[in-house]
Amino acid sequence: MSHYDKLMAHYQSIHHFNHAQAMLGWDAAANMPVGGNDARSNAMAELSVHVHRLSTQPQLADWFESAQQETLTDAQSASLREMKRQWQDATLLPEDLVQAQSKAGSKCEHAWRTQRQENDWQGFAKNWQEVVALSKEEASIRASALGTTPYDAMLDKFEPGTSSAQLDGLFDEVKTWLPELIEKALAKQASEPILLPQGSYPADTQKALGLEVMKLLQFDFDHGRLDQSVHPFCGGVPSDVRITTRYDEQDFVQALMGIVHETGHARYEQGLPKAFAGLPVGEARSMGIHESQSLFFEMQVGRSQAFIEHLSRLSQQAFQAQQDPVFAEDNLYKLYTRVQKGFIRVDADELTYPAHVILRYEIERDLINGVIHYQDVPELWDAKMQASLGLTTKDNFKDGCMQDIHWTDGAFGYFPSYTLGAMYAAQYKTKMTQTVDIDAAIRSGDLSPIFQWLSDHIWSQASLYSTDELVTRATGEVLNAAHFRKHLEGRYL
Amino acid sequence: MSHYDKLMAHYQSIHHFNHAQAMLGWDAAANMPVGGNDARSNAMAELSVHVHRLSTQPQLADWFESAQQETLTDAQSASLREMKRQWQDATLLPEDLVQAQSKAGSKCEHAWRTQRQENDWQGFAKNWQEVVALSKEEASIRASALGTTPYDAMLDKFEPGTSSAQLDGLFDEVKTWLPELIEKALAKQASEPILLPQGSYPADTQKALGLEVMKLLQFDFDHGRLDQSVHPFCGGVPSDVRITTRYDEQDFVQALMGIVHETGHARYEQGLPKAFAGLPVGEARSMGIHESQSLFFEMQVGRSQAFIEHLSRLSQQAFQAQQDPVFAEDNLYKLYTRVQKGFIRVDADELTYPAHVILRYEIERDLINGVIHYQDVPELWDAKMQASLGLTTKDNFKDGCMQDIHWTDGAFGYFPSYTLGAMYAAQYKTKMTQTVDIDAAIRSGDLSPIFQWLSDHIWSQASLYSTDELVTRATGEVLNAAHFRKHLEGRYL
Ligand SMILES: [Zn+2]
Ligand SMILES: [Zn+2]
Numbered sequence: 010m011s012h013y014d015k016l017m018a019h020y021q022s023i024h025h026f027n028h029a030q031a032m033l034g035w036d037a038a039a040n041m042p043v044g045g046n047d048a049r050s051n052a053m054a055e056l057s058v059h060v061h062r063l064s065t066q067p068q069l070a071d072w073f074e075s076a077q078q079e080t081l082t083d084a085q086s087a088s089l090r091e092m093k094r095q096w097q098d099a100t101l102l103p104e105d106l107v108q109a110q111s112k113a114g115s116k117c118e119h120a121w122r123t124q125r126q127e128n129d130w131q132g133f134a135k136n137w138q139e140v141v142a143l144s145k146e147e148a149s150i151r152a153s154a155l156g157t158t159p160y161d162a163m164l165d166k167f168e169p170g171t172s173s174a175q176l177d178g179l180f181d182e183v184k185t186w187l188p189e190l191i192e193k194a195l196a197k198q199a200s201e202p203i204l205l206p207q208g209s210y211p212a213d214t215q216k217a218l219g220l221e222v223m224k225l226l227q228f229d230f231d232h233g234r235l236d237q238s239v240h241p242f243c244g245g246v247p248s249d250v251r252i253t254t255r256y257d258e259q260d261f262v263q264a265l266m267g268i269v270h271e272t273g274h275a276r277y278e279q280g281l282p283k284a285f286a287g288l289p290v291g292e293a294r295s296m297g298i299h300e301s302q303s304l305f306f307e308m309q310v311g312r313s314q315a316f317i318e319h320l321s322r323l324s325q326q327a328f329q330a331q332q333d334p335v336f337a338e339d340n341l342y343k344l345y346t347r348v349q350k351g352f353i354r355v356d357a358d359e360l361t362y363p364a365h366v367i368l369r370y371e372i373e374r375d376l377i378n379g380v381i382h383y384q385d386v387p388e389l390w391d392a393k394m395q396a397s398l399g400l401t402t403k404d405n406f407k408d409g410c411m412q413d414i415h416w417t418d419g420a421f422g423y424f425p426s427y428t429l430g431a432m433y434a435a436q437y438k439t440k441m442t443q444t445v446d447i448d449a450a451i452r453s454g455d456l457s458p459i460f461q462w463l464s465d466h467i468w469s470q471a472s473l474y475s476t477d478e479l480v481t482r483a484t485g486e487v488l489n490a491a492h493f494r495k496h497l498e499g500r501y502l
Numbered sequence: 503m504s505h506y507d508k509l510m511a512h513y514q515s516i517h518h519f520n521h522a523q524a525m526l527g528w529d530a531a532a533n534m535p536v537g538g539n540d541a542r543s544n545a546m547a548e549l550s551v552h553v554h555r556l557s558t559q560p561q562l563a564d565w566f567e568s569a570q571q572e573t574l575t576d577a578q579s580a581s582l583r584e585m586k587r588q589w590q591d592a593t594l595l596p597e598d599l600v601q602a603q604s605k606a607g608s609k610c611e612h613a614w615r616t617q618r619q620e621n622d623w624q625g626f627a628k629n630w631q632e633v634v635a636l637s638k639e640e641a642s643i644r645a646s647a648l649g650t651t652p653y654d655a656m657l658d659k660f661e662p663g664t665s666s667a668q669l670d671g672l673f674d675e676v677k678t679w680l681p682e683l684i685e686k687a688l689a690k691q692a693s694e695p696i697l698l699p700q701g702s703y704p705a706d707t708q709k710a711l712g713l714e715v716m717k718l719l720q721f722d723f724d725h726g727r728l729d730q731s732v733h734p735f736c737g738g739v740p741s742d743v744r745i746t747t748r749y750d751e752q753d754f755v756q757a758l759m760g761i762v763h764e765t766g767h768a769r770y771e772q773g774l775p776k777a778f779a780g781l782p783v784g785e786a787r788s789m790g791i792h793e794s795q796s797l798f799f800e801m802q803v804g805r806s807q808a809f810i811e812h813l814s815r816l817s818q819q820a821f822q823a824q825q826d827p828v829f830a831e832d833n834l835y836k837l838y839t840r841v842q843k844g845f846i847r848v849d850a851d852e853l854t855y856p857a858h859v860i861l862r863y864e865i866e867r868d869l870i871n872g873v874i875h876y877q878d879v880p881e882l883w884d885a886k887m888q889a890s891l892g893l894t895t896k897d898n899f900k901d902g903c904m905q906d907i908h909w910t911d912g913a914f915g916y917f918p919s920y921t922l923g924a925m926y927a928a929q930y931k932t933k934m935t936q937t938v939d940i941d942a943a944i945r946s947g948d949l950s951p952i953f954q955w956l957s958d959h960i961w962s963q964a965s966l967y968s969t970d971e972l973v974t975r976a977t978g979e980v981l982n983a984a985h986f987r988k989h990l991e992g993r994y995l
Contacts, residue, residue, distance in 0.1 A: 025548035028541060029522040032529055044724035045742030048521060048779070055518035059552075231537035249538030286541070 012075040013085060017288060019072075020092050023063050024287035028246050030056050035251045038238040064099035084290070087473045091289035094169065101154055102147060110147065113139045114418030121417045130387060130406040137417070141376065141383045144419040148377050160377040163422035167296040168429065170475045173374055175488075176425055179432065180367045182490045188397060190494075191360055194348045194501035203343045204335050210328065212237075212256040218327035219254065219268040225319060226272045226306065227460055229279050241267050243274035243303075247286065250275040261324065262344055266311055273306025274299060276460065280468030290472045294479055296423065300430025301437070302467065308359055308431060309438045309496075310459065315451035317342045346500060350398045352408035359431070360501055364397040366428040369413075373421045386410045432488055433480060435496040437463070440484040505568040506578055510781060512565075513585050516556050517780035521739050523549050528744045531731040557592035577783070580966045584782035587662065594647055599639060606632045607911030614910045623880060623899040630910070634869065634876045637912040641870050653870040656915035660789040661922065663968045666867055669918055672925065672983045673860045679987055681890060684853055687841045687994035696836045697828050703821065705730075705749040711820035712747065712761040718812060719765045719799065720953055722772050734760050736767035736796075740779065743768040754821075755837055758813065759804055766799025767792060769953065773961030783965045787972055789916065793923025794930070795960065801852055801924060802931045802989075803952065808944035810835045839993060843891045845901035852924070853994055857890040859921040862906075866914045879903045925981055926973060928989040930956070933977040 010018075030053060037049050073093055081089060117136035124133045144163070151162030161172050219235060233250035245251035252271035256264045277293060285291025293299045310316050321338040325331045334340055348358050354365040372389055375381040381389065390410040391402045402409030410416075415423055441447060445458045466483035473479075477487050503511075523546060530542050566586055574582060610629035617626045637656070644655030654665050712728060726743035738744035745764035749757045770786060778784025786792045803809050814831040818824045827833055841851050847858040865882055868874045874882065883903040884895045895902030903909075908916050934940060938951045959976035966972075970980050 022548060025545040026552075028545035029526060029549060032526060033522060036525055036529065040727060042724050042727060042742060044722070045739075048739055048741040052518040052521035055515060056522060059519075229537070231535050234533060234535060246538075246541055248541040249535060 011079050012072045013079050013081060013089060016069075016072050016076055016089070016092050019063070019066075019069070020095075020289060021287040023060055026056055026060050026063070030060070031244055031246055032251075035236075035244040035253075038240070038242070038244070039236040039251070039253055061099060064096065069096055084285075084473060088285065088288055088290035091292075091472050095289050097154070098166070102150060106143065106146060106150075110140075110143045110419055113143055118414065118417040121411065121414070125407050125411045128405070128407045128411075130411065133406070133411055134383065138383055140417070140419050144421050145377060145379065147419075148421075158378055160374045160422065163377055164425065165422075167423050167426055168476065169295060170477060171295075171297070171425075171429070176370060176374075176429075179488065179490045180363075180370060180428075183363055183428075183493070184367060184397075186494055187360075187363060190497060190501060191348065191350070191364075191398075194360055195350075197502070198343075198348060201343060203347065204340050205344075206260045206262060206335050208259075210256075210258055210261040212258060214327050215256045215258075215261050215264055218261070218324055219265065221323050221327065222265065222268055222320070223272050225323075225454065225456070226269065226276070226310075227456065228272050228275055232279050233275055235268065241271060243271045243278065245278075247278045247281045247291075250278045261328075265320065265324070266307060266345065269311040270303045270307040273303035276306070276463070277302040277468055280464050281471050282469050285471055292472055294467075294470070294472050294474075295476055296426035297429035297433065298467065298476060298479065300426050301433035302430075302463065304430045305434040305437060305463065309434050309447075310451060310456070312342075312345045312359065312500075313448070313451060314338075314342060315448050317345060318452065319454065348501065350400060352394075352400060352402065352405070353412055355413075360497060361398060363428045363431065366424050368393040368397060369424040372410075373416070373424065377421050429488070432490055432493040436480070436484050436486075436489060436492040437466070438496060439492045504572050505565045506572050506574060506582060509562075509565050509569055509582070509585050512556070512559075512562070513588075513782060514780040516553055519549055519553050519556070523553070524737055524739055525744075528729075528737040528746075531733070531735070531737070532729040532744070532746055554592060557589065562589055577778075577966060581778065581781055581783035584785075584965050588782050590647070591659070595640060595643060599636065599643075603633075603636045603640065603912055606636055611907065611910040614904065614907070618900050618904045621898070621900040621904075623904065626899070626904055627876065631876055633910070633912045637914050638870060638872065640912075641914075651871055653867045653915065656870055657918065658915075660916050660919055661969065662788060663970060664788075664790070664918075664922070668981075669863060669867075669922075672981065673856075673863060673921075675983045676856055676921075676986070677860060677890075680853075680856060683987075683990060683994060684841065684843070684857075684891075687853055688843075690995070691836075691841055694836060696840065697833050698837075699753045699755060699828050701752075703749075703751055703754040705751060707820050708749045708751075708754050708757055711754070711817055712758065714816050714820070715758065715761055715813070716765050718816075718947065718949070719762065719769070719803075720949065721765050721768055725772050726768055728761065734764060736764045736771065738771075740771045740774045740784075743771045754817065758817070759800060759838065762804035763796045763800040766796035769799070769956075770795040770961050773957050774964050775962050778964055785965055787960075787963070787965050787967075788969055789919035790922035790926065791960065791969060791972065793919050794926035795923075795956065797923045798927040798930060798956065802927050802940075803944060803949070805835075805838045805852065805993075806941070806944060807831075807835060808941050810838060811945070812947065841994065843893060845887075845893060845895065845898070846905055848906075853990060854891060856921045856924065859917050861886040861890060862917040865903075866909070866917065870914050922981070925983055925986040929973070929977050929979075929982060929985040930959070931989060932985045 033049060033053050033056070037046070037053075041049060073089075073096065076089055113136070117133075117140045120136055121133060145159065148159035148163050151165070152159045155162050155165060157165070158173065164171055164173065164176075216235070223230075223235060232248050233245065233252065236251060236253050237255060238253035239255060241252075241254045243250065243252045252268070252275050254264050254267045254271065277299060281291055281293065318338055321336055321341050324341075325333070325336045328336070330336055346359070348360045350361055351357060354362070354369075357365050368390065371393065372381070372386060376383065376386065387402070387406060387410050394400050394402050394409070415421075438447070441459070441462050445462055447459055450456050450458045467479070470479055470482075474482065481487055526542065526546050526549070530539070530546075534542060566582075566589065569582055606629070610626075610633045613629055614626055638652065641652035641656050644658070645652045648655050648658060650658070651666065657664055657666065657669075709728065716723075716728060725741050726738065726745065729744060729746050730748060731746035732748060734745075734747045736743065736745045745761070745768050747757050747760045747764065770792060774784055774786065811831055814829055814834050817834070818826070818829045821829070823829055839852070841853045843854055844850060847855070847862075850858050861883065864886065865874070865879060869876065869879065880895070880899055880903050887893050887895050887902070908914075931940070934952070934955050938955055940952055943949050943951045960972070963972055963975070967975065974980055
């Protein structure tokens with residue numbers, strides 16, 4: 010058996026435990042009664058320790074060394090590279106740092122759940138100080154290994170190969186046109202009448218409607234399910250993808266588009282190549298690329314006029330409300346493209362969302378690089394919020410820097426993925442238009458040509474290439490914010 | 503750290519992987535889409551190999567030896583005994599036998615699914631021959647270790663400490679009075695009019711009704727759920743018990759009582775002592791004792807006149823059918839105590855069920871002990887079926903010896919548990935009557951005194967005692983078929 014084959018068997022074995030972990034996590038969110046939590050946490054912690062042990066076994070160093078001398082196909086080389094990347098990631102940090110982070114992160118996140126409601130920045134800062142310090146320690150170790158700045162080393166966990174130099178370029182450009190575009194969109198929409206959903210939209214009916222929409226989006230129900238959880242997500246494994254949503258019986262708008270979004274994540278997972286199942290190279294490329302699929306589904310397909318026609322027809326049928334003007338195409342389109350300046354990222358619309366992300370990026374970059382101090386964050390947040398959306402968060406921590414869960418347990422480097430995803434999606438759209446009549450495909454109800462393009466260029470490519478290569482092979486260029494601008498101007502001007 | 507403590511930590515760690523395994527198994531039955539099967543099977547096989555590896559680690563032999571020298575409380579001694587029992591069981595059989603059994607069992611079971619429908623005994627026998635041979639090999643290894651007959655060694659897997667000498671005594675006695683009792687019950691019921699369910703009973707309504715009945719039976723919904731699967735079962739872990747049922751929209755009778763039955767299994771699991779959570783001594787005592795709980799719920803509580811009053815009221819409410827005579831107390835009671843001779847064990851009523859079990863017991867005992875040959879089974883089945891229920895299964899293999907899944911993958915020794923459970927349940931009832939007004943408790947709708955007795959005497963005792971000790975402590979005597987006879991005569995004469 011070659012060392013490459015040994016490594017392959019080893020990583021497939023790890024994958025089986027990750028399969029268990031993924032399903033236990035999904036179950037905990039979608040099914041588990043409250044009293045099951047302690048035993049579940051213990052079981053998942055044990056699996057996690059076991060996976061870490063498998064991922065750091067001493068013989069792996071030799072196997073990687075030997076495998077690199079073997080004659081490998083291009084795909085095998087890529088596979089080896091991705092196994093090695095996961096191995097390096099698993100072995101990089103000292104055990105005691107990982108444990109200290111896990112402990113400090115849990116403590117901070119747990120307390121945050123009440124501190125946020127109480128707007129208690131001082132209380133939060135006490136715990137968070139430790140989380141930030143440990144993340145900086147992690148970043149410094151990673152930076153030494155990768156030869157990058159500390160923040161770039163954290164970014165690498167979620168967006169391998171992406172640098173803050175690249176992000177600075179992209180985001181600075183967005184900042185030159187976004188504020189004005191938001192103002193223009195608001196001015197345009199100010200005079201347009203809109204009907205808000207009012208009434209009762211039973212969860213069962215919303216689910217039935219969601220399933221219809223998933224069929225239209227060719228979700229493979231032989232390899233996945235739709236369920237409910239407090240925080241919607243896409244989980245499970247590629248052969249059995251579990252997406253969730255949450256229904257508000259007063260309003261169907263968010264859950265319905267949430268299902269479109271998660272279906273995008275799901276189809277990426279379902280479309281990953283079977284030949285590399287269970288191997289690192291067979292996994293999704295990055296968080297940003299994952300989000301590029303969900304946001305292609307949500308923003309490029311879901312909020313298009315053509316798709317809204319389907320949503321209008323299907324929701325009228327589901328709620329048996331053919332005459333209800335809320336469900337009229339025109340009104341639904343307005344509901345799904347309404348621009349509003351607000352404090353909260355997760356409630357933000359497509360147009361203001363990048364402002365929320367860029368603000369967070371700039372703060373976390375400077376924080377991890379030691380340019381600013383954790384105590385500076387509220388003031389910086391307020392200043393940047395005023396500059397980008399004209400809103401002040403002075404003394405309003407709960408709607409400011411305390412609103413997101415990400416930083417509470419040290420997930421620095423994650424936020425950029427959201428806007429990278431939106432930008433990638435816009436760029437695919439530009440390229441896809443050259444060979445696919447997207448609008449006609451959506452209108453016909455058979456969206457196959459769109460999905461075929463995504464499958465050929467993204468899903469089937471998994472982690473065979475670096476992000477830049479993947480995107481260049483798909484669109485002919487690396488990420489370029491111009492496509493995003495064109496898309497937004499087309500929709501909102 | 504004492505060796506007892508080391509062992510305890512080790513078995514708790516094994517339990518975490520078993521937790522994962524239990525939940526993956528439940529999910530596969532209750533949720534998993536068809537395309538998820540291959541990856542799931544691989545993940546579960548990997549977990550299973552890992553648990554086997556942990557259960558047979560070489561240092562355990564030393565640890566057990568050393569722990570036996572340590573000063574232990576009675577409970578710790580019992581705990582050590584049960585860990586050792588699981589360890590001996592795990593280390594007893596050679597790897598290659600276990601693998602050969604797994605392979606032959608899967609093959610035989612898989613082919614059986616179509617062979618049964620086609621009444622193809624010859625085809626089945628070809629695969630089954632191997633399963634029987636391997637089970638006999640297993641039995642012979644176990645028998646040498648335990649110093650018992652081969653069949654008793656197989657029985658020990660499901661009913662530790664129970665022997666076929668004991669079963670012969672019990673079952674032979676049952677055979678002296680059961681046939682006549684069946685005839686008398688049939689004669690009595692022949693003249694009684696009965697209304698069969700007809701119409702449509704939506705699955706959603708049946709589920710809502712099932713949940714009401716589970717509340718009455720004090721199922722702890724903070725530590726468990728009700729779901730659907732093709733074959734109803736009780737799975738999960740004690741802190742999160744997952745029961746399932748299957749709804750026939752033409753008939754509510756079976757699903758409803760199935761929920762009562764599984765709730766009995768569930769409350770045993772939910773009632774196991776927290777102090778021994780994750781340890782072998784904290785697990786259910788045996789299959790027969792588990793069945794004694796489900797059958798206490800089903801036969802002693804569920805089919806009592808007093809409980810049928812609740813079922814009548816609750817089902818009238820659920821189906822909004824206050825006037826429907828099918829749901830009348832008297833008719834429901836008849837539906838739930840109807841006696842019918844039939845070929846199929848799983849469709850059998852309370853009274854004829856033991857005949858099905860005793861027949862299987864006698865055949866598998868003689869088969870594993872080498873008294874008969876696998877080819878003799880159809881003829882023996884026919885002869886015993888004629889003797890006990892007056893039905894012939896000549897050339898009708900599919901409704902004869904090919905009807906059950908158990909033997910297809912070598913689960914010899916399991917069948918007696920069903921009737922042992924029914925007998926234990928009747929014996930508890932006799933004893934419980936001395937201190938609890940069972941009928942009044944059921945009628946009042948607060949069944950707590952009944953559950954308190956079961957909790958005190960069975961649930962909280964887990965595997966602290968041998969089965970005989972457990973039952974003697976609970977009822978003052980070892981298993982005695984007289985209580986079962988008295989119960990059946992009381993209900994059916
Ligand atoms: Zn997403
Ligand atoms: Zn049962």
